Amino acid sequence: MSKAWLFVILFLLMKNQNHFEFTLAEYQEIIDFPIFLIAIINADGTFYKVNKVANPILGWEPEEVLGKPMHEFVHPDDFDETLALMTGLFLGSRGMVLDFRNRCFRKDGTYRWISWSVKAKGGKLYAMGADVTDEIEFQQELINQSIILENISEGVVIYDKNEVIVYANRAEENMFGYDHGELLGKSIKIISHPQSRDANLSLEETRKNISKTGVWEGEWQNLHKDGWTIYTSFRLSLLSLAGVDHFVCVHRNISERIAVEENFKRLSERLSHSVKVGKIGIWEWVPGSDTIVWDETTEEIYGFKKGTFPGTREAYNACLHPLEREKLWVTVENLLKKKESYVIDHRIITPDGRVRWVQGSGMALYDEHDKPYLMMGTCHDITERKQDVEDQIFLGKISDVLAASLDYKDTLSNMALASVDHFCDGCFIDQLNVDGKIERLVAIHPDAECKEILLNTKYKDESRYDGRHPLVTTLISGKTVLYRDMREYLPDQKDLLDKLNFKSVVISRLKGRESLLGTVTFFNLKDSGKNFDQRIIRLADELAYRASMALENSLLYHASQDAVRTRDQFLSIASHELKTPLTSLSLQNQIKRKQLQKKDANGFEKEAIGKMLDTDYRQLVRINRLIDDMLDISRIRGGKLYIQKEDIAFQRFLADVIDRFRPQMESLGCELTLGRCDEVQIKADSYRIEQVLVNMLTNAMKYGAGRPVKIQTQLSPGKLRVLVHDKGPGIAEEDVERIFHRFERAVRSSEVSGLGLGLYISREIMEQHNGSLTVISKLGEGSTFIMEIPL
Ligand code: ADP
DSSP, X not given: OOTHHHHHHHHHHHHHHSSSXXXXXXXXXXXXXXXXXXXXXXXXXXXXXXXXTHHHHHSOOHHHHTTSBGGGTBOHHHHHHHHHHHHHHHHSOTTOEEEEEEEEEOTTSOEEEEEEEEEEETTEEEEEEEEOHHHHHHHHHHHHHHHHHTTSSSEEEEEOTTOBEEEEOHHHHHHHTOOTTTTTTSBGGGGBOTTOTGGGOOHHHHHHHHHHHSEEEEEEEEEOTTSOEEEEEEEEEEEEETTEEEEEEEEEEOHHHHHHHHHHHHHHHHHHHHHHHTTEEEEEEOTXXXXXXXXXXXXXXXXXXXXXXXXXXXXXXXXXOHHHHHXXXXXXXXXXXXXXXXXXXXXXXXXXXXXXXXXXXXXEEEOTTSOEEEEEEEEEEOHHHHHHHHHHHHHHHHHHHHHSOSOHHHHHHHHHHHHHXXXXXXXXXXXXXXXXXXXXXXXXXXXXXXXXHHHHOOOOSTTTTSSOSHHHHHHHHOOOEEEOOHHHHSTTOHHHHHHHTEEEXXXXXXXXXXXXXXXXEEEXXXXXXXXXXXXXXXXXXXXXXXHHHHHHHHHHHXXXXXXHHHHHHHHHHHHHHHHHHHHHHHHHHHHHHHHHHTTOGGGGSHHHHHHHHHHHHHHHHHHHHHHHHHHHHHHHHTTOOOOOOEEEEHHHHHHHHHHHHHHHHHHTTOOEXXXXXXXXXXXXXXXXXXXXXXXXXXXXXXXXXXXXXXXEEEEETTEEEEEEEEOSOOOOGGGTTGGGSTTOOSSOTTTSOXXXXXXXXXXXXXXXXXXXXXXXXXXXXXXXEEEEEEO
């Protein structure tokens, strides 16, 4: 009880009375308030007056004390100091109040600690004392305890029911980073981690936890002064200090252990994760026994469902590939004899009949007599790794196969055969031709009838552009696709697929540097042990890439061979074409020379000379045209066929061309008619347009010899069309587009002479004018060449 209480009481009294005047009786009441011992001591040290509180505190009645010397009531150990202080007060300045503590005897022989405030006045000492025994004993008790507690390595903290820390030993202070004495008077919450549920329980709950066994033990998170977390183990109990309940908490720093544990936990999690992710199975076997123990992963690797492996040696032997069984057991025997570990790759057969590759390792533990008492090891599915190696060997072989010949049909069919050996049951290859048609090059199926069906399956034109056919989607996307469900592969061809017995299909695109070449399709059959997965997609991709290179090289080779052949053919035709007029010219020349030698004047008659000059001129024109054509070809190839546009009154222009050409036609008996033609202005290169017209008329004359030729013009918005109809042999459908290509002809040169350049050059000229040149023709029904000029 503090002296402050007295002042509070006095204040309240004063407040009630509103003035400061007490009656004697009131003073008496206050003085005898049973908290403070009040005494007045004479200068000789005897008690002059004592209030009634002497009884409740010390057991004395005031009458028993009065007149008695003070030293009879003071503990001998404190007497000297008390006397000195009091003497000092008498001698010292007036009004000074001195505070001190001493022990006073009770009537029953015990003593109490009294905290005194004393002042001297008028030769008397006025003293007011409070009993502080409990407080001092509590402190004393703490001091006694702390002597032991200070030296232990565990942290100890004592806090009262207000959660105020009344004691913390050195270890506790150090543990939480506080200086000596820094924790005293602070709330216990200062060292509790805000996230720790236990450390933040209410006092009631804490009491409850303690009350179960007297001590509440556990682990919790605490807070270091610097803000970091400290893990501690704690023991919390109640301790009565000077009759008051206090909480005593003993802390041990377990942060390091927690860190180690967490590291270990993390490590084991990682290990078990790695074993799981790495699909490493673990097994055990007691040598000589019949029992083999597998973990879940081992069962999975060997194709067993969890918990279904019978665990016997016989069951294990049944899983081993017959060719590997003996080898494996010999390895195990050797290991047991030589005390060495082993690693061995071997094949297994899963209960559903699949052959897989496993890498097994094993080691044994031996007792003190060197007898193996346990063998254990791991197993790991290495089928994919083995297959990768085999795939690489296979791809190497495929490269050889593809490089073996430039006949792509042969090489692709050999590639298909090798693929069937390696990973699929069958295969077919489709080539995308330049005309956009798809041609089946190769088909392999174990069943001869199905192979025939596959070979003769035509890819329908009308479905080509619907974008849904797997061939088309693969050609467009370039993505190798695996179809496991035949309903997705060709939904509307169930009967065909049933007949072919397809289980799954992988399609890859064949693509050259700049062009799409086709597709290759691998399949397996319903009753086959071969399965398609991501590996097969990768393999098909790689095969398609290699096949594409080989196919493109072969196509380029054939194209270059064709080009060389065409060039040679062209050279021989060109020389022949040049030679014919030259022969005629040189013949004329020789005849005239002979006539000159013979002095044959007839040969030099005006008419004969005129005829000769006409013939020579025709031959020269022919040579000239051949040379012009060849020059135009090189201009077109070099992009130098320049067009110089001018305004042309077309009706007049056409009439002039026809007039110039008519005699030639009529000399061959070709009747030439021109339909109605309105005058129209065009902007074009007159020289080049005439070249096209002349070529059309020359061809009509050449190929429709002796039959009438009709020219028509048609005007429609924005364009002018000139149509040249002949009644010649016509052109077969498959040649209609080809004849516009360089050196391409639809007749043999022995039938009609020519270089196959006219239409090529003419179309190029028309395209330079943003116009066109086309033909409508049917074999045996004549042809209509149409030139179109934009207006
Ligand atoms: P050339 O006439 O020198 O062969 P062209 O390029 O003019 O060269 O013609 C190419 C081919 O087109 C001819 O070889 C011929 O087979 C065919 N052709 C051209 N015009 C006609 C036509 N009016 N009737 C039938 N075939 C024709």
